[in-house]
Amino acid sequence: MMKLSVIAFLTLLAVGCNKDDDSNNDNGAADGELIANVDGNEFKASTQVGATLYAGTFNITAIKPSTGETIVITVSNASEGTFDLGPDANAQSGAIYMISGQDAYGSVGEGGSGQIIITKLDLDNETASGTFSFTAVHQIVDGNGVIITETVEITDGVFNNITLATTIPGGNSTLEAKVDGNDLNADSVTALKITFGGNTNIVITANNNTTNQNLSLSFSDNLTVGTYSAASDYVGMYNPSLGGGTNNYAAETGTLTITAIDLTAGTVEGTFSFTAKRLDPNDPDVTYEITAGSFSAEIQ
Known part of the structure; x- marks a missing residue:
């Protein structure tokens, strides 16, 4: 998917x-x-x-x-x-x-x-x-x-x-992570509340605008402080070169820990790690290890 x-x-x-x-x-x-x-x-x-x-x-x-x-x-x-x-x-x-x-x-x-x-x-x-x-x-x-x-x-x-x-929404959101041991070095991070089919998710996206790497986390706004499993409780996505909807790698295993969340103030913090594998059988059959992930986000 x-x-x-x-x-x-x-x-x-x-x-x-x-x-x-x-x-x-x-x-x-x-x-x-x-x-x-x-x-x-x-x-x-x-x-x-x-x-x-x-x-x-x-x-x-x-x-x-x-x-x-x-x-x-x-x-x-x-x-x-x-x-x-x-x-x-x-x-x-x-x-x-x-x-x-x-x-x-x-x-x-x-x-x-x-x-x-x-x-x-x-x-x-x-x-x-x-x-x-x-x-x-x-x-x-x-x-x-x-x-x-x-x-x-x-x-x-x-x-x-x-x-x-023509202007990317502001905010003071940060996200750090390593991809196969190398720093993502995201220079733009955005956190949004997105509603599809009556369900509202918090979607945090981070881009390295030099390499076009993209990493995103999506989880229900009903989640509270605690630790959650990839795929069943949250979606982690990694794209090594964002563009055209291809080369998307999804979290197959991993954890997301929400350490603080305040929907009234519009803030959420946490840590994460996951193993990402290809979604499309035509994409390269490689695995990406996302480790040392952390975020502090202002939800737009």
């Missing part, structure tokens, strides 16, 4: 902040709305859609509230123009379709393809518009060890005057 990248999580901060103007563009999307067809079925997001442009990387994330379906598109070195979303795209570009945060279909895998045309990046008015389509694939391994590929077609995608955030 793939998880949203840190950029997509940050994009969710813009959700619900779009303009109230209901005027339509020539392609049928109202202001602040993203529409598309998913295997011929309507996808429309107007209250849960947002876009970001951080350090040249554009991301748009949209959620259909009634089903939990999610579309995430990321473009590196973004500008107004046409960009490939398929396997030959830039390493930090691609598109993902998910259902309630699970069963991720990606455009950058074998058999995937796609294109986004960014028609407007208005930094003065902080809005973005464009069109897109992509073919996304999802692979599972059956009980006999056979890889089965499933495909979803996203067509006629349009987004119109979506609110565009």
Whole structure:
């Protein structure tokens, strides 16, 4: 099961902040709305859609509230123009379709393809518009060890005057960890409360913006001070080179210890360690040991 990248999580901060103007563009999307067809079925997001442009990387994330379906598109070195979303795209570009945060279909895998045309990046008015389509694939391994590929077609995608955030949310959050004995050296750390399907999680993400390493922790806001197990109680994710929804390694074993949490004040502290293994059978079959982890976060 793939998880949203840190950029997509940050994009969710813009959700619900779009303009109230209901005027339509020539392609049928109202202001602040993203529409598309998913295997011929309507996808429309107007209250849960947002876009970001951080350090040249554009991301748009949209959620259909009634089903939990999610579309995430990321473009590196973004500008107004046409960009490939398929396997030959830039390493930090691609598109993902998910259902309630699970069963991720990606455009950058074998058999995937796609294109986004960014028609407007208005930094003065902080809005973005464009069109897109992509073919996304999802692979599972059956009980006999056979890889089965499933495909979803996203067509006629349009987004119109979506609110565009260009500043990463502030805060004094810190996260330290070692990856195979080497310091992560995160230079940006963000803690968010994210709600999917009625469940609210605290998601802490840390980036090394030089190496593009990304590490994230996700756990229920119902957890209290104590020690918890990986997979069953919390999700730990590591990406050695963030981009395009690929090369995600998830905690298979490990522990998370919450030493302090105050949801009223919006703070949480703790320690963690985990062993991360690949999610996608097409990714390199390596294991990462995440040790000496600690965090002190201000929840946005």
